[in-house]
Amino acid sequence: MSGHQQPDGAASTDAGGGADVGAAGPPGRWLREHARLVDAVVVAVVFTYNLFVIGPFTSPDGRPVFLAQLAISVLLCGLYPLRRRSPFTVFGAMLLAACAQVLVAGGSTLLFADLVLVFTVHHMATRFRWTVSVPAAVLVAAWLPLAAAPMLRAGHMTIDAVVALVLVIAWAWTWGTLVRVRRAHIAGLQDRARQLEREREVQARIVAARERARIARELHDIVAHSLGVMVVVADGASTKASTEPERAREAMVRVRDTGRTAMAEMRRMLHILRDDEPGELSPQPGTARLERLVEDSRAAGLPVALTVEGDPVPLAPGPDLAVYRVVQEALTNVRGHAGPALSRAEVVLRYRDSEVEVRVTDDGRGDAGADASPGGHGLVGMRERVAACGGTVRAGGRPGGGFEVVAVVPTGSGR
Template sequence: MHRLNAWFRRHPMVVDSAWALLLASFALLSTGNQSGWREQASYVLAGLVGGMMVWRRQHPNATTVAAVVLGLGQLAGHVNPGVESIGYLVFAYTGAAYGAVWTSRLALVAGLAAGPLTLARFHEVGAATQGAPQVIFFSVLMSTPFVLCWAWGRLTRVRRAYLTELEDRAARLERERGAQAKIAVAAERARIARELHDVVAHNVSVMIVQADGAAYVLDNSPQQAKEALGTIASTGRQALVEMRRLLGVLRTTDTAEEYVPQPGVAELPELLDQVRTAGLPVDFDSAGDPQELPRGVELTVYRIVQEALTNVRKHGGPDVRARVAVDFRDRELEVLIEDDGRGSTDDQLVVGGSDGPGHGLIGMRERVGMVSGSLDIGPRPGGGFRIRAVLPLKTIK
């Protein structure tokens, strides 16, 4: 039954043709109550009304106008109403449901005028009524079916427009959902790229420095070479743990495994100890009352310090010292990393020096921008380089 109804909806002319054939058949069988040319006119009228019903949905404006003209011609020719007059109700519905605005208005006016004009023209009905109240009553009574069919057509138009709007909205939401999914994927890829860059750039640079040092003192000081190798091993294990934690978010089936939490401000002393072990002297200062921060801000602070110290090792030159300061304020958190080395330009830091292309400063700016903070990068007065990040606390809570 559902398939049959769907087929009829896709082929409305079949339904209209069936109703038109039924109406025309009954109309042709009931036209024997007139004589002369009016009887012939009744046959023609029944055929025309049935034919117009077949094409009413494809040409609603033309068929509605033609129905009004036929109705007026029937009144003018004094051709008695028959079964074919039911078709006029169909065209009142058609003009309201499928026609243009002017067609809908024409159908309403014709429907309202149908009762009074029919009552006035066919005096046999008018003779049975006495007085204005009776005339008005019968006029309204005869016009009511046309008005009801017109109202039904308007409801059909409104319902069809509402369904069309729902379909358009669903299609638009589907497109927006697809676009949002693509944006989310791109954002996640950028986040993972930043994390991988920070993990690899920092830990691998430490391992390279230690490996170079071990190779340099291997013959003269085996103990120092052994300590350097131990540092390389511990740094590699730490990098492996962080990469497993990071890549774990890409696994959809292994959700039960616990991963190491992302580093934050509390892990900065461990990071600085690792940097000092790698041969870079670092001073650390903390001011203000430490407070609990969102995980995104915690990770941003840690990665900024990590990337900045990596750049100091790569570009600071010999005998360089660094300083890290974290200042907790009422409305903001300030992170300052500076060194007294030879410094470097922004382009050199972005490119990554002799180690190949990198995206250190770009990643910093992206992280700070995600928490609505500000980043100041440039040479330090008196020599060296400075990175200053200010992260608002009130707006991110």
């Protein structure tokens, strides 16, 4: 049996079972994880069969060439497992050994071990771009007719067989190139998946930060307003405790009720922080509770009135809460900074076609523009909350004295 009849079947051994194919699924993973074992099996099979091929052949001048061909076979098979570590060096050494085979053996036969050149072309195509793998395939394809020429002249091989072997080399290169392209495609998809995962993590952190900021604003509004009311009422109660004990007792009841309301709202916010899934939460305050807010402020000693202009329309949850918090924060600031000259504060809620304007004014002489909380988050949080709804906030002194806060908020989808 001559060596030229075997490359196709032997090449299938490596292409179908070698560790270079990059196949998907459990078989492909097993081959990649046991690449050295696969290489050893390929070398053992090729070298063992090669011994039966090279035995009977002699050179054209009658000289036995068994030892020379055996040495070249050992060199080719020994280099094959090293191709992963130094592909260019190993390929060059293999090509030189194949050329030496032609010179030493006189082209008496194509070694079965020459198949490792085909396998190496496949390996080069799986690892490198065509600018590298194509020259490698061309060199092997050009060497093949040169090595087969003496066999053609002796009638041991036909032109069709040589063409078939060249096609095998082309097939090995094509398969390797397809494997490389597929690997690159999978790697690109994996990179994209990792990038999307990183983007999702960043987006989740942004959402979490926004939620923390929202909850911080809610807690500030709840605590600042409630504590402000409680301090004012408690001061009044302490003043009237000896002269008007009944009114002082009523004031302390109001302090208690205000504290309970604040605690209930804080528990609701903490419930949001603790639970991943939203539960049955109490409704968020909105424009419907403005009248009660003004009444509570008036009961705490703040001379404030509420005026509604235009036809009230339902607001979306975000704008509805924003309007309430603007009024709540503005009244807290009035109570803390308007000063003793304050005689009147007013809340005006004006409905327009697609927006609502809320205006809180006072005639005090204090620094009502300052934040009621030491941290200074009141007006800043007010602006952030309204801006999140697409609205604007303006705060500053009035020409005739006093201070005003004006917020314009779109009605949103609730219209």
